[in-house]
Amino acid sequence: MGTAVGGGRAVPRYVQIADEIIQQIRAGVLKPGDLVPSESELVERYGVSGGTIRKAMVEVRASGLVDTRHGKGSMVKDRPPVRLRSSDRFRASHRRGGKAAYLAESALAESAQSGAMAKVSVLYIGPMEAPEGIADRLGVPAGTQVLARWRLYFRNGVPVETATSYLPWDVVKDIPQLFSEDPGPGGIYARLEDDGHTFAEFVETLTARPASKAEASELALSPGAPVVHLLRNAVTEAGRVVEVCDTLMAADQIVFEYRIPAAAD
CATH class of the missing domain: 1.10.10.10 (Winged helix-like DNA-binding domain superfamily/Winged helix DNA-binding domain)
Known part of the structure; x- marks a missing residue:
């Protein structure tokens, strides 16, 4: 009734x-x-x-x-402050200043909130066969060898996000820093640009859904808790996708903010 x-x-x-x-x-x-x-x-x-x-x-x-x-x-739950994900996190000035996108967005959040601590745990770096959906985005056949960088992100000691970057092997094989846990100031995007891959845009696709049992365990969520699944293509001025980042976030820990210019035609 x-x-x-x-x-x-x-x-x-x-x-x-x-x-x-x-x-x-x-x-x-x-x-x-x-x-x-x-x-x-x-x-x-x-x-x-x-x-x-x-x-x-x-x-x-x-x-x-x-x-x-x-x-x-x-x-x-003892919920930590929400982390702001801003479109400004991919600005070239952040990379030149030595900040990777995650740390750049954390700094933005700290300026508006209470200054929570961000931490990244690297779970795996190495070769992997590209899953079909990722391969399509990279423009390579499914099963092609790519470099995978799998990370787990924490805020105030609570896991809030897991992300895996997939990069074409022919692009990364001569950039040794990309095989290191710490790729250096500015993160992997700075190293790619150092190698001549200048970025034109970052294209993100977001969907919301309940977490699977494995995902809930990884992010310390209750089964079925809402998550945001984000896929990002990093596209160069030459039109090539040189990274696909597959990210899963606890929905109650994230606020998205995008700045959209209202430019004249």
Whole structure:
């Protein structure tokens, strides 16, 4: 049964309950570290069945505001400050100043927020066969050898993003810094430009979806929590894609801000 609200639309009872719990978290009634009331407590409080409460908690977990552990219940997350991802992070001046895109955007976030600490953990650097979708973007056959750089990003000790860069082997084979954990000031884009690959544009495609079980584990999320999947092509003035970055981000940790010039034709 649903309850009629504005416009005559019925809102299921489990959605109402989920919304109330989410609002309690956002209002600070339930604070970071607090346990959400148990299923039996919620059944008694709302006078509904256990099945209704279980459906409500699916919605609460999908909000990304709680962390659920088997046998321990659901705990309100201690959420670090949101990290701002600005379109300005790819400015050439950042590379010339020795800042990679991630550190550039972190600095931008710190100027507007509370100055959280950013950290990058490199998980793998080496050859890999290009997956089909990545190969299409790079303009090479699927299975072609490419260089993969897989990283996990943290903010205040919390994993917020995983990213893998795929670069054409013929482009990187003579740039030894790209095989190092630290490619030097300005990051991999600066090293590519040093080698003559001047960038014309960065093209990003974003989609939102629930995290898989493996993704949720990697980013310390509850199963089904929302994530943002971003694919970026780094395109040179010659029109070649010299890097595809496949990135997955915890949706509740990220704010996107894009500056779009309103230039005349």
